Amino acid sequence: MVETSLGAPALDHRHVHNNSPFCRLNFHHENVMWEDINTALKEIDWHQLMDNLSPVSIYELLYEKLIRVCEKNVPVRTDKKRKNIIPKDRKVLMRKRTKLVKQMKLSIDINWKRKLANKMQSIEKQLILSHENERKYAEMKAVEAVKRNPKFFYKYVKEKAKIRSPIGPLKLDGELVDDTERICAALRSQYDSVFSKPISYDVLCDTELDEVHHDMTDVNFTEKNIAEAVAELACGAAADDTRLLKKYQMKAIAD
Known part of the structure; x- marks a missing residue:
């Protein structure tokens, strides 16, 4: 049965400790056999077992049957610290890498350093391969657990979504x-x-911008061009000015 106990008072309340056998079972584990649990519970003749029993006895019977079925098909919880265990082969490679780093710092011979560097490169490749194999195995187990234990799959995806890959x-x-x-x-x-480098443009100085040039050396025109332009003028808002220009135009041509 479930055992509860009240701890020492903390602030204005007390902690309730639950010692239920269900707490020892890990229902989020990938190896939970849900189909076997459902089959075992369906095979029990509940009507016959609960006939003429009191509500308290029915509860005790139901609790006992559920515990027995779950203990056979649900893994027991383990310490979370054990999940971070480094594989033995990886530990050996890491020790070798540490020794090579120390030897490279103490060595003076260039040829010997090159040999050590080649060994370091080989060890790094083996470590990368070890991590890749571990990741592939974990992904395979998560995919296999999609149908029988979806919680394990989504938990795995959520954990991997927060991981930042270090630069090797x-x-x-x-x-x-x-x-x-x-x-x-x-x-x-x-x-x-x-990225391409920006093109360097010539910047004009303020003195060059302030200078005003009155010479019109880049435009060629004659008196005939002026006369034709004046003749094409129409009398608009400045009608007097137009008449004056045309008058002096005729005078200039006559002269």
């Missing part, structure tokens, strides 16, 4: 670089390389 070591000019400052500089250089 980069290979620059044949050298494997894991220094964060050099990686940032390389990424910035790559980002700037796709």
Whole structure:
């Protein structure tokens, strides 16, 4: 049965501790056998078992049957800290990488450093492959659990949606670089390389803008052109000015 206990008073209330056997079971686990649970519950003859029983006895019987069925088909909860266990092969690779980093810092010989760098590159590839295999396996398990346990699938998707992938070591000019400052500089250089440089235009000085030139050396016209332009003028709002221009035009032609 369910056991409850009241803890020491905290502020203005008390904590209620639930020691139900259901709390030990992980109903969000991928290996929950829901179909087996439904089949087992359907096979029980509830009418025969609950005949002539009091409400309290019916509750106790129902609770006991559910516990027995769930304990057979639902995994037990485990400590959350165990989920972050690093695989053994990955631990070995990480130890080797640490040793190589120390050797590269202490070594002076260029040829020896190149050999160590090649080993480092091989270890990094193995670590990347290990992470990819782990991720693929987790994705496969989540996809397989879509039909029988959708909660596990959506929980997996929600967790992965918040993860930010770190930037690993980069290979620059044949050298494997894991220094964060050099990686940032390389990424910035790559980002700037796709943009073209702005064209430099000649800027006019203020003195050149303030100068006024009255010479009309780029337009060629004769007296005939002026006479034709004046003849085409129509009398509008400035009728007097037009008549005056035409009068002096005729006088200039006569002279």
